[in-house]
Amino acid sequence: MKKLFTQESIISLRRIFPILFVLIVVPLFSYLFWLIYPSKDLEVLVIDKTVPNDRYQEHQSIFWALEHLKFRNSAGEFYDKERDYIGFYPDTSSSFGTFKDFTQLSEKEIVKKANELDVLFYTDTYGVFENDFIKMDPDELSKKIYGGLNRGDINLLREAASQKKTIIAEFNTMASPTPLGIRTEFENLMGIKWTGWIGRYFDQMDTTINKNIPKWFISQYLEQHEGNWVSPGPGIVFVHENGTVEVFTNGVDYFGETPKIRTQKINKHGFKLPEVVPYPDWFDVVLIERDYQVISYYDIDPSDLGNEKLREMGLPRFFPAAVVRDEGKGQYYYFSGDFSDLGTQMGSAHFQGLPSLWRGFHILSNFNDRQSFYWNYYYPLLSQVLEKTYRKQDRN
Secondary structure, eight states: OOSSOOOOHHHHHHHHHHHHHIIIIIHHHHHHHHHHHHHHHHHHHEEEOOOOOOOOOHHHHHHHHHHHHHHETTTTOOTTTTTTEEEEEEEEETOOOOOOOOOTTOHHHHHHHHHHOOOOEEOOOOOOOOOOGOOOOSSSSHHHHHHHHHHHHHHHHHHHTTTTTTEEEETTSSSSSSSSHHHHHHHHHHHHHEEEEEEEEOOOOOTTTTTTTHHHHHHHHEEEEEOOOOOOEEEEEEEEETOOOEEBBBTTTTTTHHHHHHHHOSSTTTTOOEEEEEOOOOOEEEEETOOEEEEEEEEBBOHHHHHHHHHHHHHHHSSSEEEEEEETTTEEEEEOOTTTOOOOOOOOOOOOTTHHHHHHSTTTTOOOHHHHIIIIEEEHHHHHHHHHHHHHHHOO
């Protein structure tokens, strides 16, 4: 009788079994564990006015985290990045889209809306402009279609604050194109003041090589610095709302190439985050009231010359990156960076342990990999914020 398995086939099966195990068995069990893990009710309202296309770049990473952690809305459904937010909804019409906000709500409706919430999340209020939809001369001023905080946003924020809800806001919430009066109200309610400065890292300041440096920045810098441009190589640009611009050159004004986000290993609120994370994207420099706790802070490692520049700019040695303030059963958070911005597709959230797997694939020190920042810093931060908020809610 012919043997069903030859010695050679057995050896071959032994060789491919580990591959089959990794490709089939591990994902299957990961999915099953996620499936049986209990879901949790948390009413989260995300405000995103910067939605020029269907990539949902400024909030998809938040919705992925909500679904992976199995947080559901009041209807018992997982959050949908395409519909479960307030802001701009792009389409192919001549107006480029529609928007939804709170400007038409009465005081009673605002109170009701805030009462329904557990978390109010301002992820991006910059808005959309004509050049997001049509090709324009890069030097031409683009007309705003929709954006900036408005009276409805402030009314809801004030009511959510009075009800001790958890409020989260990110970079640019209070900056242009938000009117000054509205910004001031936001600052007073949140206990945070914007210095007027924003910054960003560029890997190459040679304008013949790097075409991503905005032309308006180059012209303003040359005008303000007697026609002299900076040395080639990495640099950090700073822009003030009054038009003042400055550049910190790597190796001259600061060290370490990129700005770093630092988190103390032992911190008051118990956040478990990497101690040092490179951060190459936009950030704003804010001042916080004393009752805020700093979760993480920016460190650009300035030289003596850089420290002098910072003093002349009216800026401190370190800048807050993520801060928190306790407000009864709620908390206020402010993230001073474009943390949630993630343009790449994220795939299914329905696998237990997936964030740990992705952290293994995305090296922490690789600042050119946007997903590395998300999996190593922002997802751990956001997941801990959401879990802390859930535990603090009155479920009786």
